[in-house]
Amino acid sequence: MELNPTLVEQVKKLQQKYAVMGQDLSSYLDGLLHADYLTYWDYIHLDTLLSLQNPKTQFPDEKIFIVYHQITELYFNLILWEIEQIANHESLTEKFFVERLDRIVRYFQLLENSFAVMVNGMEREQFLKFRMSLLPASGFQSAQYRLIELCSTDTINLVNSAEREALAEYSDIGQQIDKLYWRSGATELATGSKTLTLQQFEEKYIKLFRETGMKYRNKNLWKLYETHFKGSADAIARMREFDQLANVLWPLAHLKSAGHYLHRDPEDIKATGGTNWQKYLPPRFQKIIFFPELWSAEEKAEWGKAAILKH
Numbered sequence: 001m002e003l004n005p006t007l008v009e010q011v012k013k014l015q016q017k018y019a020v021m022g023q024d025l026s027s028y029l030d031g032l033l034h035a036d037y038l039t040y041w042d043y044i045h046l047d048t049l050l051s052l053q054n055p056k057t058q059f060p061d062e063k064i065f066i067v068y069h070q071i072t073e074l075y076f077n078l079i080l081w082e083i084e085q086i087a088n089h090e091s092l093t094e095k096f097f098v099e100r101l102d103r104i105v106r107y108f109q110l111l112e113n114s115f116a117v118m119v120n121g122m123e124r125e126q127f128l129k130f131r132m133s134l135l136p137a138s139g140f141q142s143a144q145y146r147l148i149e150l151c152s153t154d155t156i157n158l159v160n161s162a163e164r165e166a167l168a169e170y171s172d173i174g175q176q177i178d179k180l181y182w183r184s185g186a187t188e189l190a191t192g193s194k195t196l197t198l199q200q201f202e203e204k205y206i207k208l209f210r211e212t213g214m215k216y217r218n219k220n221l222w223k224l225y226e227t228h229f230k231g232s233a234d235a236i237a238r239m240r241e242f243d244q245l246a247n248v249l250w251p252l253a254h255l256k257s258a259g260h261y262l263h264r265d266p267e268d269i270k271a272t273g274g275t276n277w278q279k280y281l282p283p284r285f286q287k288i289i290f291f292p293e294l295w296s297a298e299e300k301a302e303w304g305k306a307a308i309l310k311h
């Protein structure tokens with residue numbers, strides 16, 4: 001059988017490629033001869049993926065709770081992946097910046113739109129029972145959520161609202177990390193002290209958060225916009241959309257689930273990480289805004305209100 005010229009050309013290129021590393025192509029071709037064809041299930045590690053759901057109780061709806069958290073973490077991971085590519089790009093262009101922001105917006109839209117899986121998709125009676133077996137774990141302890149925040153904006157914008165203005169005068173990132181909104185927000189209703197959920201989270205991740213704050217101080221999304229694309233209408237539109245999704249729409253969809261399952265009875269707070277969530281979760285109290293310079297004074301003052309009315 002004659003070898004077709006394209007194939008001969010490909011083999012020559014392969015030979016050159018392997019020769020550069022001092023390797024003999026024919027040994028590798030032998031390996032190829034014996035190798036199996038790639039399958040879908042091996043490629044995406046399906047068996048491993050489906051072995052990662054281990055409910056703590058017998059309630060069937062707990063599986064939904066686990067899987068939906070995992071789906072969310074995978075999307076968070078994609079968001080971080082896009083941010084990293086923007087931040088580490090060697091010759092960042094406006095086109096790349098805007099296209100990657102588009103992706104981030106799309107991921108967050110999917111998360112917002114699918115939150116009904118939590119709000120309407122589980123039996124409340126089951127939820128209130130299996131949730132007690134998961135204490136003190138909480139989505140509050142999502143490190144990727146915190147990393148998205150730290151890579152998106154200057155740390156001063158993540159400081160709790162009462163101390164933000166005073167701390168703005170100092171540019172010490174360490175001090176700002178000490179006052180991150182979620183570190184002062186997750187306090188026990190009864191005693192005002194740090195919840196166990198918060199203590200454990202800090203113990204495991206605070207070093208990483210400090211390092212990330214430092215690493216991104218000059219290359220978070222806000223800084224990159226300011227340095228390279230200030231005034232770009234395309235960039236501004238995407239950044240405002242992202243800000244609205246991350247800090248109003250997703251938090252509101254999430255808040256709806258807390259409202260649905262936990263109602264207003266303080267006793268129900270036991271079924272969470274112990275935080276006074278009614279005071280902590282609503283976006284209008286936190287006033288976390290990644291890109292405050294892109295919003296008018298009125299929009300900032302009314303942060304979260306328009307979306308609540310629409311809901």
Ligand code: HEM
Nearest residue numbers: 069072118138139140142145182257258272273274275277
């Ligand atoms: C029925 C579903 C859910 C309920 C009732 C719920 C409830 C709560 C509550 C009460 C808090 C306040 C902290 C605490 O006391 O634990 C919280 C925080 C949080 N939860 Fe959820 N949650 C639900 C689903 C999710 C899902 C699917 C995620 C996705 C990872 C998630 C991520 C978070 C995050 C990131 C925070 C911290 C928010 C912030 O600091 O502003 N939650 N959740």
